[in-house]
Amino acid sequence: xxxxxxxxxxxxxxxxxxxxxxxxxxxxxxxxxxxxxxxxxxxxxxxxxxxxxxxxxxxxxxxxxxxxxxxxxxxxxxxxxxxxxxxxxxxxxxxxxxxxxxxxxxxxxxxxxxxxxxxxxxxxxxxxxxxxxxxxxxxxxxxxxxxxxxxxxxxxxxxxxxxxxxxxxxxxxxxxxxxxxxxxxxxxxxxxxxxxxxxxxxxxxxxxxxxxxxxxxxxxxxxxxxxxxxxxxxxxxxxxxxxxxxxxxxxxxxxxxxxxxxxxxxxxxxxxxxxxxxxxxxxxxxxxxxxxxxxxxxxxxxxxx
Numbered sequence: 651x652x653x654x655x656x657x658x659x660x661x662x663x664x665x666x667x668x669x670x671x672x673x674x675x676x677x678x679x680x681x682x683x684x685x686x687x688x689x690x691x692x693x694x695x696x697x698x699x700x701x702x703x704x705x706x707x708x709x710x711x712x713x714x715x716x717x718x719x720x721x722x723x724x725x726x727x728x729x730x731x732x733x734x735x736x737x738x739x740x741x742x743x744x745x746x747x748x749x750x751x752x753x754x755x756x757x758x759x760x761x762x763x764x765x766x767x768x769x770x771x772x773x774x775x776x777x778x779x780x781x782x783x784x785x786x787x788x789x790x791x792x793x794x795x796x797x798x799x800x801x802x803x804x805x806x807x808x809x810x811x812x813x814x815x816x817x818x819x820x821x822x823x824x825x826x827x828x829x830x831x832x833x834x835x836x837x838x839x840x841x842x843x844x845x846x847x848x849x850x851x852x853x854x855x856x857x858x859x860x861x862x863x864x865x866x867x868x869x870x871x872x873x874x875x876x877x878x879x880x881x882x883x884x885x886x887x888x889x890x891x892x893x894x895x896x897x898x899x900x901x902x903x904x905x906x907x908x909x910x911x912x913x914x915x916x917x918x919x920x921x922x923x924x925x926x927x928x929x930x931x932x933x934x935x936x937x938x939x940x941x942x943x944x945x946x947x948x949x950x951x952x953x954x955x
Contacts, residue, residue, distance in 0.1 A: 706770070714947055715950040730744065774814065782820055784829065784856040785829060858887075902929055903935060913925075939951040
């Protein structure tokens with residue numbers, strides 16, 4: 651059947667409006683309609699942000715002069731806590747007011763990064779209360795905390811969880827000492843809850859050395875693991891391919907440019923696939939960032955406030 655030109659144009663316009671509305675609806679619903687970033691060859695760059703003092707949006711302000719790709723591929727919200735509820739005698743996920751503010755304002759603090767193609771991960775850290783990843787009293791207790799983590803990822807539209815087993819102060823509040831089963835139960839349950847999400851390991855603390863129990867080794871359930879000591883080179887002791895490991899760790903503004911460059915150069919030379927940075931703040935750090943991007947990607951970094 652022949653359709654007049656005007657009608658066809660109007661029909662096409664309406665169809666375009668419908669598709670646009672559908673796409674907008676999907677973006678609002680999922681918050682993750684990420685436009686692919688320009689292609690970048692080289693290791694995955696990770697940026698931890700201390701949200702008590704700095705904005706997550708800083709991660710998206712750096713691009714490569716050559717090609718325009720994002721400098722950083724993964725942004726880590728530092729940090730939520732594993733607390734101990736003394737009335738329930740159970741571990742609980744806790745957000746201080748600054749972390750909660752980032753999560754509650756995900757539309758303006760997290761989605762802009764995801765729309766650039768940057769993954770946003772929540773770090774979880776001990777809080778001096780005796781609760782840690784390595785002292786759950788039972789498998790159900792570990793699974794219950796894993797559900798709190800995966801529920802938070804789903805609720806706030808995050809891309810995963812990072813484990814940092816520091817400051818737990820095992821034994822406080824009558825809690826147990828680290829055992830061999832807890833972290834295996836926790837990681838296994840979390841991976842089952844969120845099969846397509848990132849699980850990363852800040853390679854420190856009792857949990858990091860307890861990755862195998864009862865014939866189950868959870869090493870392969872991690873997407874990344876990294877060295878926790880800034881300004882140094884240390885290969886994480888976990889059975890992951892080099893592409894998922896960061897032996898290099900730098901504090902932006904705290905590690906010298908020459909050391910950051912040397913660690914980046916070694917990362918490439920030895921075939922590792924991740925480069926970890928910490929404490930990205932709101933200042934123009936393009937000189938510090940360029941020190942490692944020149945080695946990792948053959949390009950200076952450009953800062954756009």
